Amino acid sequence: MPSVAKDTRSAALYAPLRRRMIENGDWDRIAARLARELNESGWIDKFKDQSKEMARAAENTGGISVDTLMAELAPQAQGEVPSAVRQDIIGVIRKLLEKQIEF
């Protein structure tokens, strides 16, 4: 999941930090915030519609599996996350971690 884990200290910290975030509820809170912001930006509606119409188009040719839909749409979906949302969530995570780690 982490795209950059070159720093060995970061790599070693990732799993316990993630565990603590999940146990605290921080993970869910940040995920909920991300979902809200993506909804407001129209991202969720856009991809819901796209995947639905893709599935509908494939109905006559035997249908399309969820895995295939994900494989086809995920790269585009990740790329189209608005940069404002990306920056905001990164900021929230950074603030949270700053409280917990000594740099």
Place this chain on the structure above:
Amino acid sequence: MAFEVDGDPSRCSHLAAIFGDHAERKALLNRYEAVIQWNASRLQHFAYPAKRRKIAPPECCVCGTLLSRAYACLHCPAAGCWQDGHIKQHLQDTGHDFCADVKTGYVFCIECEDFVYDATFERRQKLTRLAEEEKATVFEASKRLREPFKPWTPDTKEQAALEGTIATPCQGRRGLLNLGQTCYMNVILQSFIANPLLRNYYLSDKHNSRLCRPQQTQVNCTSCEMDKLLAEVYSENSAPYGPVDFLAKTWRASTEVSGYAQHDAHEFFIAALNQIHATSRGSTSLQCICIIHSTFAGLLQSDVKCERCGKVAEKTDPMLDISLELKGEHGHEQDLTLASCLRRYTHPEKLDPNEYSCVKCGKTSHTKRMSIRKLPPVLSFQFKRFEHKSADRSAARKIEAPVRFPASLNMAPYTTLVMHKQELLKESGNAPPATLIPDKTLGPEALYEYDLFAVVCHEGQIDNGHYTCYARSHDEWYRYDDDKVTHATLSACLNSQAYMCFYVKRHLDYKPYMTPSYVVTREQEAVKEKEREREKEKEKEKEARMKEVDVDEELLAVI
């Protein structure tokens, strides 16, 4: 959703095999319900930090990482990650067939290699989630919890009645004929037809136009027209329908929307609501419980705060819809979204010093803030696209800028209670809460969630334009252009230039443990009927005895 649909032919064959065995079916569904309940319960509490987690999330059965989003095997207690295929690996290794995503409730079949849909799962999932929301709702006044939702199952009398019924094959969608520039009326009527609360009220015979005897003063019962309209739409006839009587009654009752000229759809909307309210049962001028007010009425609150002494004057006003300004302070409208309009609507604004002086300290610098005190079950928004610079209608301008609106909306940040709590937290120096709802007593979030079901669009200029609308039927969107009804997509609807949007609350909340007033009146009526019948019987007996006496006298006279 009323009946469990078993024996669904499109069901995956592996699922059908399990459902065929009673014990296996029960075990599978129990496990499914347990994992859904675990997640639903967890979600009600994550929003509020403080206490320790009671139950830690499970670890992946393959890699041991803590699962932020568990996929649970439906045959054994294992759970795993989806992304690296760990849960699939478990299914393959053990020969178990199904796993479920605890977040969405979707079920995956390893044999079909895809997620499979089944109405049984969907229903269980909805009921389980709702039960968790009910448990998480805390009332301020009452110690009792919410009345738990129980799906309707027909009793023996109702079962017998149902068996005697003939189902009418119908689409529930009909075009409406344009009776001469009446597209403004057609779009509003389509929004009423798509409105689940209005539709259910009339289809369940709550206002029967054949039995309605309007009082002398109100010959034009618009509520009857609604009943007739819905009966026409939910009939076998799918040809376009001309709502002639509806139009005639509306013209008679409201002069603003009469005449063959093009009218404003929003004006018609308000006029129609008022007419239906006036001719519906339960209609009163204060705290009305008629179908219109039960569906559309909310409360707006305005708080006027004195800058000097801090005194706040609260005033509430009832409303049937919310009209949002599109023009920004800078005069141009860019990147408009429903959320940004609502934020602007609820943003504090400085009042003109000449307008108001504080009752407490006499100073004249105030800010006013609007918020929604009570959310109606159906929330209607109007975007003020038509600017009237003067009383002369022809000098008005139309704001063409598109407004982006979502398919689902959470109204919590714009409600009075949430806004007040957030202000309190800010003032006391606490960090702004990381969650939408700042306090457990104001939740759960689900109480504030709305889903879009109809959009009214306007194309063209102010005096020379055309209204069309999009409306949702279950999960499919349709475009209604007078008599032409076409299948559309969600994105076509969201990309249109909206003039009005209609949202319905996802879960209704109602006063718990109360008998509905119509049931009470029905029982009272039944008692009165029995009284009347007893009286009639007595009268009949009296007459019979009188007749006997007369006959006796006649006989005597003869003898």
